[in-house]
Amino acid sequence: MTENPSFDWRSFLLEWSGEWADSLPDDEARGEADEAARQARWLGFPPASEERIAALEKRLGRRMPPSYREFLKVSDGWRHAGGFVSLLAGTADARWHDDESELAAMFEEDLDDDAGPEERWEADLWRRGLQLDVESDVTYVLMDPEDVDEDGEWAVYTWASWRAAPPERHASFLAFMRDMHREFHSLRARPGDGKPEFVNxxxxxxxxxxxxxxxxxxxxxxxxxxxxxxxxxxxxxxxxxxxxxxxxxxxxxxxxxxxxxxxxxxxxxxxxxxxxxxxxxxxxxxxxxxxxxxxxxxxxxxxxxxxxxxxxxxxxxxxxxxxxxxxxxxxxxxxxxxxxxxxxxxxxxxxxxxxxxxxxxxxxxxxxxxxxxxxxxxxxxxxxxxxxSVPRGGQQGEAPGPTAGLDPDGLAWLAEPDPGDDRTCYRFVLVEGVGPEELPARLADGDDAVLNEPMTLREARRELLWHRGEFSSYDDKALMAVGRAGPGWSFAFDGAPAGFNRRRFVSPAPAAGAGTRAVVVWSGLRAWHGELFFHLSVARDGAEQYAFTYADKEVRRSGDIPRALDPSRFFGTLEDAAEVERSLLEAVAGEFGVRMPRHAIVSGRLHTFTTRSWTRPPGDGETYAVVRMG
Structure with missing residues (x-):
C-alpha cells in the first residue's frame, strides 16, 4: 500500500532542504551548485510539467509509479539524497539500467545451484530496473517495474559494493526518500569539529x-x-x-x-x-x-x-x-x-x-x-x-499479571521430546528430608563427594571428560546434577546415562535412603537402540522396600509395591512406550509429591558431582577394560 496518497511533498522537501543548508559550515568550500542550493535553501529543481512527465513515460514505455510522479511535479530531480547519492534523476535522466553495470552476472554467480525462480528474479533486477542515480558514491538506485504493489508503486532498490550487503529494498519511491532523509539525519547527528550543531x-x-x-x-x-x-x-x-x-x-x-x-x-x-x-x-x-x-x-x-x-x-x-x-x-x-x-x-x-x-x-x-x-x-x-511491563524506577503504571512459570508440575515432562535436549534415557535419585548439598555424601565416595560449581549439564560432561584420567568398561559412575524436588525432597539427575545392565545393576536407593526415604528411577522407554527398560526402587532407612524392573519384555518385582505403582498397571502391553513412561512418571510424582525443574535441568546451571558406580564389582572370571589417559 502507498504510505500516504496525499503526502505533502513540497513541505517535506523544503524542510529537508533547510536542514541540509543549516548543517553546512559557513567557511566550508563547496561547488557552485551546492552553494546556490544553500543560499536558496532548496535541494531540488523546478517542478516538471505534466508534458515533461508524459514525455518521460513515452520514452520509457511505462507509466511512472504514483509517488515518483507526485515528486516530479514538485521537483524535477534532487540533490544529496542521503549521504551517498549526490544527484537523483528527474525526467531527463531517468533511464533503464539494462545491466549497464554488468552486475546481473555477478549476482547470478552468487546463487546456489538450488536457487529458486524468486532468487533468480531478484538477480535479474539489473536488466529490468529503472536507474535513478545520476551522480553517486558508487551507489545504485533502481526502481523495479516488476515489484509493484496494489497501488501501482514500484519498489526501489539501493546497492553499493562497499556495503557488502544485498540490495536494500524500499517499498516505494516515497519510502526511499523518507529513508534517505533519515540517512541524512543519522550522518549529521554527530557532527565533527567545526560543524554547526545539528538542531532543527x-x-x-x-x-x-x-x-x-x-x-x-x-x-x-x-x-x-x-x-x-x-x-x-x-x-x-x-x-x-x-x-x-x-x-x-x-x-x-x-x-x-x-x-x-x-x-x-x-x-x-x-x-x-x-x-x-x-x-x-x-x-x-x-x-x-x-x-x-x-x-x-x-x-x-x-x-x-x-x-x-x-x-x-x-x-x-x-x-x-x-x-x-x-x-x-x-x-x-x-x-x-x-x-x-x-x-x-x-x-x-x-x-x-x-x-x-x-x-x-x-x-x-x-x-x-x-x-x-x-x-x-x-x-x-x-x-x-x-x-x-513492570513499572519501575519511580514511575507509576499498571502492574502486569504474574508471568507463567517455565516449569510444569511433576515429572511427566521427562517423557516429552525436548527440542533443545537429546534426552531419550535418564535416571534420577530422590531423597526425602535431605538438602541437595548432602546428596554427594550419600551417593559418592572420596574426592567425588564434593559438589562442583554450577554449570550446564553439557559443560559438566565436557569438564568431566577433560579431567578424568581413567575410564572403565565395568564402572558406571553417574555425573548428576542436584537440586530441590519440591517440598522436603532433593534430586540428583543424570540425563545421559550409560547402558542399563540388569544383571549387574545395583540400585543406589538403600545408600541414599539411610535414615530417610529414597526413590530411584531409570528410564529407557524411548532409547534409540537396544531393549526398552524401566526401573523403580524405593528404600527406607537404608533398606530396599520394593522395586521392579521392566527389561527384556518382562517385569521382575520385589517387595510390597503400592497399587499406584504396580507395574501390572503399566506393562500389560507396550504399544505406546512414551505414554507408558508418562503414566509411570505421573504415578511416581503423585505417590511421593515430587517434581523436578525442567528449565534448570535443560537450560540452567546446577551443582554436579560424580556418584559411585551403579553396577556391582566384577566377579570371578569377568573381564573388563580400563583406559588411562596420561
Whole structure:
C-alpha cells in the first residue's frame, strides 16, 4: 500500500532542504551548485510539467509509479539524497539500467545451484530496473517495474559494493526518500569539529519523543517506547540506540547490543558492560581487541574493567550485585536458582523490581544479571516481556499479571521430546528430608563427594571428560546434577546415562535412603537402540522396600509395591512406550509429591558431582577394560 496518497511533498522537501543548508559550515568550500542550493535553501529543481512527465513515460514505455510522479511535479530531480547519492534523476535522466553495470552476472554467480525462480528474479533486477542515480558514491538506485504493489508503486532498490550487503529494498519511491532523509539525519547527528550543531524542528521533535519513550518504558509501556525509539534511532538521535538496545536485549531480539554511548558512562557500566562482554564471550571471538570497537570512547581504565569482566564471564565467576532491596532480592533469587527453582527465583526478582532504582536517567532496567552464570539462565523472551511491563524506577503504571512459570508440575515432562535436549534415557535419585548439598555424601565416595560449581549439564560432561584420567568398561559412575524436588525432597539427575545392565545393576536407593526415604528411577522407554527398560526402587532407612524392573519384555518385582505403582498397571502391553513412561512418571510424582525443574535441568546451571558406580564389582572370571589417559 502507498504510505500516504496525499503526502505533502513540497513541505517535506523544503524542510529537508533547510536542514541540509543549516548543517553546512559557513567557511566550508563547496561547488557552485551546492552553494546556490544553500543560499536558496532548496535541494531540488523546478517542478516538471505534466508534458515533461508524459514525455518521460513515452520514452520509457511505462507509466511512472504514483509517488515518483507526485515528486516530479514538485521537483524535477534532487540533490544529496542521503549521504551517498549526490544527484537523483528527474525526467531527463531517468533511464533503464539494462545491466549497464554488468552486475546481473555477478549476482547470478552468487546463487546456489538450488536457487529458486524468486532468487533468480531478484538477480535479474539489473536488466529490468529503472536507474535513478545520476551522480553517486558508487551507489545504485533502481526502481523495479516488476515489484509493484496494489497501488501501482514500484519498489526501489539501493546497492553499493562497499556495503557488502544485498540490495536494500524500499517499498516505494516515497519510502526511499523518507529513508534517505533519515540517512541524512543519522550522518549529521554527530557532527565533527567545526560543524554547526545539528538542531532543527525534526531533531527537537524526535528528542522529545525519546524522552517520553524513556518514561513510558519505565512505566511498563515498552512496546510503545520501542516504536518511538526505533524511529529516533534511524534518525541517529543521541540516546535512542542506547535505550532501545536495553529493551531488545531483554527481549532476546538483538544478537549483539552495544548500548551506544551508555556502556562507557561510569553510571551505567556496572549494568551494561557485563551483558555486552557476555555476548562477546558467547560469540567465541578469538581476538578480544574487537572489544575496543564495541566500547568506542572507552579509556584505558574502562578497557581494563571490560577485560577483567570478560575473564570472569568466561570463567563462570561473574557475580551480579545491586544496591538496596532489589539487591537483597538478587541474592535470594541466586540461592533459589542454585538449587533449580528458577521459577521461584524469577518471582523473587519480579516482586522486588518496582523497588529497583536506576543509577542514571538512561538506564531502563537492571541488566547486569543476564551475565551472571546462575541468574542469566532465568531469561526467556516471555520473561523479558514480563520484566519490561513492570513499572519501575519511580514511575507509576499498571502492574502486569504474574508471568507463567517455565516449569510444569511433576515429572511427566521427562517423557516429552525436548527440542533443545537429546534426552531419550535418564535416571534420577530422590531423597526425602535431605538438602541437595548432602546428596554427594550419600551417593559418592572420596574426592567425588564434593559438589562442583554450577554449570550446564553439557559443560559438566565436557569438564568431566577433560579431567578424568581413567575410564572403565565395568564402572558406571553417574555425573548428576542436584537440586530441590519440591517440598522436603532433593534430586540428583543424570540425563545421559550409560547402558542399563540388569544383571549387574545395583540400585543406589538403600545408600541414599539411610535414615530417610529414597526413590530411584531409570528410564529407557524411548532409547534409540537396544531393549526398552524401566526401573523403580524405593528404600527406607537404608533398606530396599520394593522395586521392579521392566527389561527384556518382562517385569521382575520385589517387595510390597503400592497399587499406584504396580507395574501390572503399566506393562500389560507396550504399544505406546512414551505414554507408558508418562503414566509411570505421573504415578511416581503423585505417590511421593515430587517434581523436578525442567528449565534448570535443560537450560540452567546446577551443582554436579560424580556418584559411585551403579553396577556391582566384577566377579570371578569377568573381564573388563580400563583406559588411562596420561
Amino acid at each position: 524542528a525534526t531533531t527537537r521533535k524526535l528528542d522529545a519523543r525519546v524522552e517520553e519513550a524513556r518514561l513510558e518504558a519505565l512505566r511498563g509501556g515498552w512496546e510503545r517506547a520501542v516504536k518511538a525509539l526505533e524511529e529516533a534511532k534511524e534518525y541517529g538521535r543521541p540516546r535512542a540506540a542506547g535505550l532501545v538496545d536495553q529493551i531488545r536485549r531483554l527481549l532476546g531480539q538483538a544478537p549483539v547490543t552495544y548500548f551506544d554511548g551508555l556502556v562507557t558512562d561510569p553510571r551505567y557500566a556496572p549494568e551494561l558492560l557485563p551483558p555486552l562482554v557476555a555476548e562477546h564471550a558467547a560469540q567465541r571471538h578469538r581476538d578480544d581487541s574487537t572489544l575496543r570497537f564495541h566500547l568506542r570512547g572507552a579509556d584505558e581504565d574502562q578497557m581494563s574493567l571490560a577485560h577483567a569482566t570478560l575473564e570472569q564471564v568466561r570463567g563462570g565467576t561473574y557475580r551480579y550485585t545491586a544496591d538496596g532491596p532489589f539487591g537483597e532480592a538478587v541474592e535470594r533469587a541466586r540461592e533459589l536458582a542454585r538449587w533449580g527453582d528458577t521459577d521461584g527465583a524469577w518471582r523473587t526478582l519480579m516482586e522486588a523490581l518496582p523497588l529497583w532504582e536506576p543509577s542514571g536517567p538512561d538506564l531502563l532496567a537492571p541488566l547486569g544479571w543476564v551475565a551472571d552464570p546462575l541468574l542469566g539462565s532465568l531469561l526467556a523472551p516471555e520473561r523479558g516481556r514480563g520484566l519490561l
